Amino acid sequence: MSTQTIPTVHLGTVSNRDARGRFVAVYTLQYQIKQRDGRWIRITRGLHADGVERLGRHLAILPEEVVVNIGVSDARGEDYTFDFECFAGDEPVVSAARRAMAYQLMSFVPSEQVAA
Numbered sequence: 001m002s003t004q005t006i007p008t009v010h011l012g013t014v015s016n017r018d019a020r021g022r023f024v025a026v027y028t029l030q031y032q033i034k035q036r037d038g039r040w041i042r043i044t045r046g047l048h049a050d051g052v053e054r055l056g057r058h059l060a061i062l063p064e065e066v067v068v069n070i071g072v073s074d075a076r077g078e079d080y081t082f083d084f085e086c087f088a089g090d091e092p093v094v095s096a097a098r099r100a101m102a103y104q105l106m107s108f109v110p111s112e113q114v115a116a
Helices: 049-060 096-107
Strands: 008-013 027-034 040-047 067-073
Touching: 027 049, 040 049, 049 067
Parallel strands: 008 040
Antiparallel strands: 027 040, 027 067
């Protein structure tokens, strides 16, 4: 990765209320992913714990040549990355097709959101 500034894309934040109106924790999931054109972008997204686990399972299977600097923090900035099961264990054994699907899912960003 070069030393140039990496653009950041914020994909939104969920509400701090669940379907019943109760307060729930919102975590910030962030990672850097290499785009097909070779540029790196930083993605941030506010999610509930189940959303972090769901997306984290896809991120966890991608190789370091594609995704780096995965982190999860709370509103105070405290690191919770390894408190989530998807990031705490060994890398799962997966097929090349599943890795390709995960990359396609996690690297999608509307082009108008990525600064040149």
